[in-house]
Amino acid sequence: MDKINVSLSGFGTIGKYHTLAYKCLPLCHEDIGCSINLYKLLTSKSLDKHITGFQIHTNNIEDLYDTDMLDICSPNFVHKEQIKKAVGMGIKNIYCEKPLSGISDEEKYLVQLADDNKITNQVALMMRFYPAVSRTKRLIEDGVIGNVINFNCHMYHQSYLDPKRPISWRLRKDKSSGGALVDLGIHMIDLVRYILGDIVETRAITSTVIKKRPCKEGYMDVDVDDFAHLDLVLKPGITGTLEVSRMAAGHGDDIIFQVFGTEGSITVDGKDFEWPVVYLLKDNTWLKGDFKKYFDVEDDIALLMPPSKFSLGWMMNAHMASIYSFILKLQGRKLKYITPACFEDSYQSSLILKAAYESAENGGKAVKII
């Protein structure tokens, strides 16, 4: 494809991130190999085209019929219908924000739908693109920390601590499919699966700290979790913990992913997504940086990440890298090491979410992932 007509649904926070990524891609990556046309924006808002950059604004999804690639940035409860309609209209390339829907039965249906219709698909589980994540995965695969014993990971936000923050789709189960666990937890679950392998069992507890939030009519119940703690068991008998919170005072965006092995440990700290910190037992040394280079990993990072002088911040860089990997896929170009997350990956993570909520509802009993 020489030119890709990109249409996008939902111009909220993440819709703007993705739009910025499309605008910056040709500037950051001159070898992109195609031109990107911001074609149609599906929105019910009255927006200035000079700001969005899209050629056409519409509030009717049927108008997107002739798009090459649909990018879905609408709220979770809208994803399934928009994917179904897009496939029905013959759109062949769909990039969707996480989660695919958050409900495992629906996600299974969407995976099948994409398979049946040969849809090139990807989910924006973009943490896979942080250089520290790729390097960590590769170092673990190479046995640098020996056999993995256990891990712990967390993502802490403080975004909902203010009780005056109004109700939104994220705080209603019928619209979000879950709280912090779905919103933040899916990123961590995906990293566990991607770096360490399949999860086979979980025990979970969740809590809702602020149970009512202001709305136009007064107050509305919050029926999703603000906090979740999961104990996880992985296939080869590795265990770990995962914690997510939207109520972590003093922690605006605090991410840790830490793995302990028989010969060392490795930590990804969100303060620096460039390099993991490695401890090697035999030398009693702490290492950070390119002490061990894997060219497949480094080639992908060099290809996908913007040159350092063009860095747009970690989150934006990772979103842009994830979108770029999809554009490369559409051109038939392959990555050497990084595997972007597809609909199937979101479905696999949704099975963990389902099991965790079942466990939490039953006092934290162990639930097998089937």
Ligand SMILES: NC(=O)c1ccc[n+]([C@@H]2O[C@H](COP(=O)([O-])OP(=O)(O)OC[C@H]3O[C@@H](n4cnc5c(N)ncnc54)[C@H](O)[C@@H]3O)[C@@H](O)[C@H]2O)c1
């Ligand atoms: N991967 C990430 O890092 C990341 C980060 C934030 C959000 N997200 C995901 O992105 C999606 C959107 O989240 P957000 O934070 O941008 O939410 P948001 O509330 O800021 O924006 C959602 C936008 O969608 C619009 N909208 C609602 N219904 C629509 C419809 N039927 N068609 C088109 N647009 C519609 C709303 O008006 C709003 O502008 C969610 O699925 C969320 O989980 C992912």
